Amino acid sequence: MDNDRKAPGVGRRTLLAAPAAAALVAAPAVGLLAGGEPASAQSGGSGGFDWQSxxxxxxxxxxxxxxxxxxxxxxxxxxxxxxxxxxxxxxxxxxxxxxxxxxxxxxxxxxxxxxxxxxxxxxxxxxxxxxxxxxxxxxxxxxxxxxxxxxxxxxxxxxxxxxxxxxxxxxxxxxxxxxxxxxxxxxxxxxxxxxxxxxxxxxxxxxxxxxxxxxxxxxxxxxxxxxxxxxxxxxxxxxxxxxxxxxxxxxxxxxxxxxxxxxxxxxxxxxxxxxxxxxxxxxxxxxxxxxxxxxxxxxxxxxxxxxxxxxxxxxxxxxxxxxxxxxxxxxxxxxxxxxxxxxxxxxFQGFAPVTPPAPRPAAAVVSRTTVAYWRFDRSGLNGAVSAGAPVPAGAVARDLTGNGNDLTLQRLHTSAPEVVTWSDEHHPGQPAHASLRFDGGKSPDRGAILRAGPDAPINSMKFLTGYTIEVFVKLPDPFEGDHAWMGILNWEGRNGDAGKTTGWSPLEPTCSLNISPERFLQFVVYPQEQDADPTSWSHALPVGRWTHLAVVNDSRRTTVYVDGSKIARNPTQPSTGICTMGRPFVVGANSFDLGYGQGFYGWIGDIRVSSKALRPAQFLTPYE
Structure with missing residues (x-):
């Protein structure tokens, strides 16, 4: 510093005149090299610097x-x-x-x-x-x-x-x-x-x-x-x-x-x-x-x-x-x-706007191991309407694998039409640029579900060689009201009827993905081969932004991922298959004793079920 710090701009010493100007020496403009790597990344002695991180x-x-x-x-x-x-x-x-x-x-x-x-x-x-x-x-x-x-x-x-x-x-x-x-x-x-x-x-x-x-x-x-x-x-x-x-x-x-x-x-x-x-x-x-x-x-x-x-x-x-x-x-x-x-x-939007990825067709994310794939744009939902408009009862979310696992929308009890609306909101990495906005709550008159037909193959699949269940969700901000234990998806069927003896209640379903009062993600499964109910718990899910959830089972144990990151509380006990009982697969709520008391609160986007354990790089939104 050159002067008293309370008086900026005045030099402490007299500044003297200078000699002649120096010549310009300029390097070539820095741009992108072939292959998309900036020239500025090509420095000798990089010391392990990772320019892509x-x-x-x-x-x-x-x-x-x-x-x-x-x-x-x-x-x-x-x-x-x-x-x-x-x-x-x-x-x-x-x-x-x-x-x-x-x-x-x-x-x-x-x-x-x-x-x-x-x-x-x-x-x-x-x-x-x-x-x-x-x-x-x-x-x-x-x-x-x-x-x-x-x-x-x-x-x-x-x-x-x-x-x-x-x-x-x-x-x-x-x-x-x-x-x-x-x-x-x-x-x-x-x-x-x-x-x-x-x-x-x-x-x-x-x-x-x-x-x-x-x-x-x-x-x-x-x-x-x-x-x-x-x-x-x-x-x-x-x-x-x-x-x-x-x-x-x-x-x-x-x-x-x-x-x-x-x-x-x-x-x-x-x-x-x-x-x-x-x-x-x-x-x-x-x-x-x-x-x-x-x-x-x-x-x-x-x-x-x-x-x-x-x-x-x-x-x-x-x-x-x-x-x-x-x-x-x-x-x-x-x-x-x-x-x-x-x-x-x-x-940086004003000078370097981010171009969002284009929607990906169903064919780009469906493989021979994809059991079912649902999306809520006009290619996947009969009854898709304008943003914010109610989706009519009876609207069908088609299974885009062609395997016949179509889901039909029904409102719970006397819920108003506005309990489920169509939305163009979506996760940035989601293949379809659409979702459903559920406005469920504790009241039985606040909820809606998407339910597979009685003969849908997914109702009875056991997944003995492994499975991956993926879904995009977004919780509202502010997260208002009591939505404890709201369900994202489940297979109906009382575990007690299947002879399972280890669970919290014999009346809960054989497999469900839920959110706790603390917004922790809970995945509870009653395996086909074991009398057990291994349960995974995540950290608190964020509000106001999209999250990709993935449940991966390799026929031995289950691992849950949130945004491509493995959560901490994944049980190590054996878990082989899902004890499905021929009853419907359901999105938008969690059943108890074969009934539904409350609906999901938030947005649900694309859902995919695969009959093998996928790596994060193979998820709907790939993670390295």
Whole structure:
């Protein structure tokens, strides 16, 4: 930092005039290689980085200037950080590192030379960007011309780096396109004082990558109050007005220069969030000790988890750490360790809309081992109507295998027509883009079922060699009312009539898939071969989003999967077949003593029953 932290934008030292401009050195534009792999994924010394994983990290390194301060210089902390990044690249799946400027204190040949040597530790090992802070150069904006910084960290350093996209003609602004999370991301590294020409160049870079999300890095953009609330600085306001707010692709900005660290969320011209973060620890013990932040992107959970720590102190023998070293190993305050919630698909919708997969025909998901397959679009449901309209009693969900296991809709008791309606909602990976919305409840007058005919083959199948039952469900948000033990599907038939003696009640059906009061999934089966009732229990199912459920039995035991993930509470006791008794297979409720007291509450999509144990990669929505 260059001045009192309460007065952003005023330099502590007089900024001097600069020599002539540097020449442009630019790498070819980064695109997709044949086979769909980004060129930026083709980096030497990748260290085991997996560019296709939906979880990856961006390392952020702020002001290291006090480590490079003439005869007080000590590169050791930065070297420890670089060793950490190399060693942990595969484990943490670190895609890239970005330095936020003020690499050195005075920008002298001596200081820059020491920094140059330190950065060579990760050259070719971890891709990175670096930009000039005001301590690295001697005044002016990015048109200042030659400098020791530019000679060491200008575009020539990155000319052979696959992620490097190019630099502005002056050499002080650059960009990288990195491959991570199965897509490309653009890191824009801007000089601490970008000229109008530099801003025009930056706009051109963004325009040339119209579908790529952008992380903007610079030295001076925002400062924070003691409570961590961030505000744009004078220079930051200019960058915001001239570049950030008008480009929806910029979703995250990172800067150093000021302390304390902080953050805020601003709204751009498209009405979407831009996360503005300040990272700087030069005021901490040992000038921050080359402390880094790891921004852990998790595209599955829709979050960025942020942690801040010093690899140099972390590597020390705990018994030999000084009190200040122990205190500074990791920072855990709300501006140093936090989570940013981002629905990435929604945030990037304006410039990179996700094209949903097209419906798949029944023939694409039916094989010789498919016993029955039902779907509720117009290809599978007689009586499919407009979204939100009741499905008439007597509507038939055809078994699209041709095996004759058609299901007929009937309302329970005196339930109103609205108890089951047609919907175009569906799981993203579901073959059919349709579902049924059930509005069942504890009252016997709130429910509907889809019931197989009395002669349907599925009613009597024993599945002695194994089976897989799949169904897509979605629970409403909010999940209102008492829906304890509502059933998704079952085979009718009292287990006691089959001679089973182990269950909770001899009146419950021989096989059912239900939801407990805690929204735990329950699969209970009375096997054909054993006098037993092995029961699987999941965690609480989420509300407000679609879930794929799969029950897999290999003729020895049963395993339940939720969204392709094996649940914890799968019993290991033997379970061979299903003790079906010739009574109907039913969707939308759970029978008890051959009757139905309540219906399902939520959406049900495609259902498939197979006569073999399928692997997750073979599910209706495949999982690797």
């Amino acid at each position: 939906p979880r990856f990290a961006l390392a952020v390194l702020p002001d290291t200037q006090y480590l490079f301060d003439e005869d007080s210089s000590n590169p050791a902390p930065l070297e420890a950080t670089f060793r950490y990044l190399k060693q942990e690249r595969a484990e943490a799946n670190i895609a890239f590192m970005t330095h936020l400027g003020d690499v050195t204190e005075h920008g002298s040949d001596h200081e820059i030379g020491l920094a140059d040597q330190a950065f060579r530790l990760i050259d070719g090992k971890v891709p990175y960007s670096v930009l000039a802070g005001n301590h690295d150069i001697r005044g002016g904006d990015d048109q200042r011309g030659d400098s020791a910084y530019l000679r060491a960290f200008g575009p020539r350093r990155f000319a052979n780096v696959p992620s490097f996209g190019g630099a502005s003609p002056d050499g002080y602004n650059s960009y990288h396109v990195i491959a991570a999370g199965g897509r490309e991301w653009l890191v824009l590294a801007l000089d601490w004082r970008v000229s109008d020409a530099g801003l025009a160049w930056a706009q051109g870079v963004i325009d040339a990558h119209p579908r790529t999300p952008v992380v903007l890095t610079t030295h001076d953009l925002a400062f924070a109050e003691e409570n961590g609330q961030a505000h744009l600085s004078g220079n930051g306001q200019r960058l915001w007005d001239r570049l950030v707010r008008r480009n929806d692709q910029v979703f995250l900005t990172l800067n150093g220069h000021y302390w304390p660290p902080g953050r805020t969320t601003l709204t751009n011209d498209a009405g979407r969030d831009v996360h503005v973060h300040i990272t700087n620890y030069q005021d901490r013990y040992y000038g921050g000790a080359a402390m880094i932040r790891l921004y852990h992107f998790d595209l599955v959970r829709g979050v960025i988890d942020v942690e801040t720590f010093s690899p140099w102190f972390l590597a020390r023998d705990p018994a030999k750490r000084s009190p200040l070293e122990a205190e500074t190993i990791e920072l855990t305050g709300p501006v140093d360790r936090f989570t940013v919630d981002i629905d990435f698909a929604a945030r």
